[in-house]
Amino acid sequence: MKTRAAVAFEAGKPLEVVEVDLEGPKAGEVLVEIKATGICHTDEFTLSGADPEGAFPAILGHEGAGVVVETGPGVTSVKVGDHVIPLYTPECRECDYCLNGKTNLCQKIRATQGQGVMPDGTSRFSYKGEKLLHYMGCSTFSNYSVLPEISLAKVRKDAPFDKICYIGCGVTTGVGAVMFTAKVEPNSTAVVFGLGGIGLNVIQGLKLIGARQIVGVDTNPAKRAIAEQFGMTHYVNPKEISGDLVGHLVELTGGGADYSFECIGNTEVMRAALECCHKGWGESIIIGVAPAGAEISTRPFQLVTGRVWRGSAFGGARGRTDVPKIVDMYMEGRIDIDSLITHTMPLDDINKGFDLMHAGESIRSVVLY
Numbered sequence: 001m002k003t004r005a006a007v008a009f010e011a012g013k014p015l016e017v018v019e020v021d022l023e024g025p026k027a028g029e030v031l032v033e034i035k036a037t038g039i040c041h042t043d044e045f046t047l048s049g050a051d052p053e054g055a056f057p058a059i060l061g062h063e064g065a066g067v068v069v070e071t072g073p074g075v076t077s078v079k080v081g082d083h084v085i086p087l088y089t090p091e092c093r094e095c096d097y098c099l100n101g102k103t104n105l106c107q108k109i110r111a112t113q114g115q116g117v118m119p120d121g122t123s124r125f126s127y128k129g130e131k132l133l134h135y136m137g138c139s140t141f142s143n144y145s146v147l148p149e150i151s152l153a154k155v156r157k158d159a160p161f162d163k164i165c166y167i168g169c170g171v172t173t174g175v176g177a178v179m180f181t182a183k184v185e186p187n188s189t190a191v192v193f194g195l196g197g198i199g200l201n202v203i204q205g206l207k208l209i210g211a212r213q214i215v216g217v218d219t220n221p222a223k224r225a226i227a228e229q230f231g232m233t234h235y236v237n238p239k240e241i242s243g244d245l246v247g248h249l250v251e252l253t254g255g256g257a258d259y260s261f262e263c264i265g266n267t268e269v270m271r272a273a274l275e276c277c278h279k280g281w282g283e284s285i286i287i288g289v290a291p292a293g294a295e296i297s298t299r300p301f302q303l304v305t306g307r308v309w310r311g312s313a314f315g316g317a318r319g320r321t322d323v324p325k326i327v328d329m330y331m332e333g334r335i336d337i338d339s340l341i342t343h344t345m346p347l348d349d350i351n352k353g354f355d356l357m358h359a360g361e362s363i364r365s366v367v368l369y
C-alpha cells in the first residue's frame, strides 16, 4: 500500500513528507493506522546525527497511538479494530529478561530493532524502490506502520488518540520512573532535575504517590508555573543560587533527598543529582540520555555511604501490561496529559514541531493524521 510519511533522508536535514510504499504484515506482525504521534527529544537526538545508533534513511517517531488494520499470520493478542499504543520497549513475556521480573528490557527483537528492520531482518517501508529503515520498532511518523505484535499495547477504545499517544514515551517514562523504577514511598522527599516533557511527568508521579516535598531544578524560570501546577513544592534555579547547588539542595531537603531524578541528559547534573541524595538511603534515578561517549563520575564514597545510582528506560514499565493501566489512570483523571500537549499540527507541518522544541517553546507537540 501507499502511505504518507515524514522521512528522515539524512542526519541534520528537515524531515520530508512524501508518499512511501508499505508492505503488509508478515508472520507475527500488525499493520496499524497511526492516528496521532508525539515528537520526542529522542527523535530529535537521532535526526540531529548525535545518536550513534541512528541510521538513515528512516521513518522516525516512537510516541504514537492508532488502530489495528490488518494482522499477519499467527497474531493472537490483537485484532482488527483494536486501539493500540506502539512500544519501543516490547514485551514478549517469554525471553529471559521478561521472565526475570527485575527489568522491562525485553530482548526478543533487540538486535533487529536496533538495525531498523523487522524481526525477519527486512524492512516493510520503501521509497522509489529504495529501502527505508524502521525506527525503534515503531516509525510513528507514518500514517500507517507495521509493527511486531509484541510491540503493541492494546488500550481501551474511549481514550483519545491525540492525548494517549504521549503515553507511548514521555508520560510512561516519567510517571513510571517514580512508580516502577524507584518505587517511591508516600511521604518521601524528591528532587527533579529538568522540568521538561519528562521531568513534569516525574513530578505528577511523585504527587500521585504522595511525596511530601517535590523540589524542581531548572535553569529556565518559565518552567516554574507549569511545574507548580503539576505538584512541585519548591523551585530552584541553579543560576540564581549563591554557592554550591548540592549543598543548597541538601539543606532544603533537610539532609538530602530520599529520591532524585535526572531528566536532562547532562552528566554534571547527574553527579549533582546523586550527591544531593540523603546519606544512607537516597536513590538517584538517571532518565536523561547523555551524548554518545559521555561518562559520569562521583567519589565512590558517595556510594559506600549508602547513596544509590540507577537508571530507568521507559519508566521501567512492561509495555503490554502497564501501558493500558496508565491509559486508565488518564481516563480516570488521575494524571493530566492535556496540559502538557502545548501544540498540535498536521503531518505536513511536522518540522515546526521540531522548531518549537529547539526554541524551548513546547512541552509536547503532537502530529494529528
Ligand code: NAD
Residues within 6 Å of the ligand: 040, 041, 042, 045, 169, 170, 173, 193, 194, 195, 196, 197, 198, 199, 217, 218, 219, 220, 223, 238, 263, 264, 265, 266, 269, 286, 287, 288, 289, 290, 312, 313, 314, 315, 363
Ligand atoms: P526537555 O528539553 O523538554 O527538558 C529538559 C529541561 O532541562 C528543560 O526544561 C531545560 O530548561 C532543563 N535544563 C537543561 N539544562 C539544564 C541544567 N544544566 N540544569 C537545570 N535544568 C536544565 O527534555 P525532555 O523531553 O524532558 O527529555 C529529557 C531527557 O530524557 C532527554 O535526555 C531525553 O532523551 C530523555 N529521555 C529518556 C527516556 C528514558 O526512557 N530513559 C525516555 C524519553 C526521553
Ligand code: DAO
Residues within 6 Å of the ligand: 040, 042, 062, 089, 105, 106, 107, 110, 169, 289, 312, 313, 314
Ligand atoms: O538495550 O535493551 C536495550 C534497549 C534499550 C532501550 C532503552 C531506551 C530508553 C532510552 C531512550 C529514550 C527513548 C525515547
Ligand code: ZN
Residues within 6 Å of the ligand: 040, 041, 042, 043, 062, 063, 169, 170
Ligand atoms: Zn521518547
Ligand code: ZN
Residues within 6 Å of the ligand: 090, 091, 092, 093, 094, 095, 096, 097, 098, 099, 105, 106, 107, 108
Ligand atoms: Zn521479552
